[in-house]
Amino acid sequence: LAKTTQPISMDSYEGQEVNITCSHNNIATNDYITWYQQFPSQGPRFIIQGYKTKVTNEVASLFIPADRKSSTLSLPRVSLSDTAVYYCLVGVGGGYNKLIFGAGTRLAVHP
């Protein structure tokens, strides 16, 4: 299973763009990269998933370079409600996925 490394914490201000980078040097060919968000006292929530290049949805963008050894979650114009822990995961793929959560990145958005 590919191990992931992310910054422990980040601080930002409302309205700014936040980029959280995750390293996964040992990613396997069939692994996808997935990001989850966890608010205090809640379960993790899926944000975005990608395999290569760029993926965008209504919440975030995910940038994956050609070598796939890292990925960057981009949150445009964050608000106070984006304060949460963000987890980068690299899955086994092929069903029966065992999500391996690291420590995550604690994002604090300030007024």
Add this chain to the structure above:
Amino acid sequence: DTAVSQTPKYLVTQMGNDKSIKCEQNLGHDTMYWYKQDSKKFLKIMFSYNNKELIINETVPNRFSPKSPDKAHLNLHINSLELGDSAVYFCASSQVLAGGVQETQYFGPGTRLLVL
């Protein structure tokens, strides 16, 4: 409608007691999971069931026994509770996909267990 629900939300009990946590999902998924999040906030998988069959069983004390009466339910029974069992337990569900795509897991709100 709540997609993944857990009961109870809070559970305070004495060491040595036996307790159960229930989980239900109404998403029609075929796979359900139990995760434990300890005081340091690390979230670790404990068990996974696919169509009522155990498919993932991490290194968890055998005091923990999951039971899946049907695809929509996965309960967790804990015998002889210990102080170290205090944590938040999350249930999750997903639909297994073919072709190596990592399916999205949907998590419940968590059950906060405190063992005194």
